[in-house]
Amino acid sequence: MTAPDAAQSELTRLLELFWHPVCTLDELRAVAPRPLAVTLLGRPLAVADLGGTVAAVDDRCLHRSARLSVGWVDDGAFRCGYHGWRYAPDGTCVEIPSLPDGPIPPKACLRSYDAVVTHDLVYVRIDGAADTVPPACPALDDTTMRVVAGAPYTWPVAAPRRVENFTDLAHFAWVHDGTLGRRDRPVPPVPVVRREGGEMRFEYDPPEMESEAVALYGHSAYRMPMPCTVDIGFDLGGGVRRHLWMTASPIDEASCRSFWVVARNDDHDGDDAPHLAFQDVILAEDEPLVTNQDPPEMLLDPGAEMSVRTDRVSLEYRRWLRELLAALDAGGPAAVAAALAADRVPEAAAPDPRAVARH
Structure with missing residues (x-):
């Protein structure tokens, strides 16, 4: 018999392969221009409409760990409210205000996740390896x-x-x-x-x-x-x-x-x-x-x-x-x-x- 903690970890790994709604479109719009903080399968995520593209990334700036969900959307990207680091929809850091001449460290890249809007629900998928589709009524x-x-x-x-x-x-x-x-x-x-x-x-x-x-x-x-x-x-x-x-x-x-x-x-x-x-x-x-x-x-x-x-x-x-x-x-x-x-x-x-x- 698998230990309970291990069994739950395996079930979580399975659920990561599927799409799950994390909010309604109205809920996302209600907090704009700030990202919305959600949790999916134990992962804190920041979700935002970045100018027509819904994106989801880990809700944690890589610099000093401030939540991106208390920052805002700026020019199609996530802007951290603590030191202004800015992240593109794919999680790549594209600006560090305190280093205007760079270089931006290559490792300055948040994990991003598949996100899509279907029938006014925002769906996120942790792992796209199984090629699943969002459930819809x-x-x-x-x-x-x-x-x-x-x-x-x-x-x-x-x-x-x-x-x-x-x-x-x-x-x-x-x-x-x-x-x-x-x-x-x-x-x-x-x-x-x-x-x-x-x-x-x-x-x-x-x-x-x-x-x-x-x-x-x-x-x-x-x-x-x-x-x-x-x-x-x-x-x-x-x-x-x-x-x-x-x-x-x-x-x-x-x-x-x-x-x-x-x-x-x-x-x-x-x-x-x-x-x-x-x-x-x-x-x-x-x-x-x-x-x-x-x-x-x-x-x-x-x-x-x-x-x-x-x-x-x-x-x-x-x-x-x-x-x-x-x-x-x-x-x-x-x-x-x-x-x-x-x-x-x-x-x-x-x-x-x-x-x-x-x-």
Whole structure:
């Protein structure tokens, strides 16, 4: 069994290969002309729009270690507020005011990171070796959908645990009694989980229950772009479709910031507030339980926590994470990319919808 610290280090190394949102575009603009201080996978970063190009670098001037996020943007570069050293988007120092005639030391180069803006979210990737793509909500490209972004929130729980909560079908009856489930119907169906295009996918039908018009409640098609994103499409009948999309950005091994949107193809001119308010209710129900898992880090050793057959989705999610870790250990980032691309469709489900799909 791998020691917990080593296991977490390996998971962090895996997550470094993927894109994660670090802020909204509005949050970045709100602090301009200063860079925005963010933390991704334990790394303090300074993020800024350097004149049409979003850039991310280590939030630490190489001279006397002042944070660049308390400096400002100057002529398309990061300007340190302490002694004025200026860094280009790629992290190269291009000016030292106290040495106007140079030379600039060749080692005066900060580490920079891939950064991109997609649908008003700023994504950063620590390591581009696996050629991954930023996760994006499909509803944003669907002209029939009205898409509304919720306020990002930070919880003291690992990003994979946050994702797992979204797909934990057994908790609906207990944590969300009357909103997403019924406590008198505690046994969830056990779906057949498949892998397609770097995503885990499955379907879920909730128990019959009266629900609010704004509730995301109905036949659900889950898509989980690995490793930290969930997109759920809801068919409410009568042609009404809804979406809930969330991606958990790993601040460090034990905390994450969640970015989310809800979408609907009906009532485009209606008030958005009730749709967001319903999700606020769900978050308020989840928060005391999800943030009190001990430890907050994701435990991938099969013997670390007990599981039962109704944990099918969680088991498959953890299994794929372990397989990606094994691929990284055996063949590096290229092997991770290959493991993501390998689809897996399990054998047909047993006639009993609550039967466990074979491994």
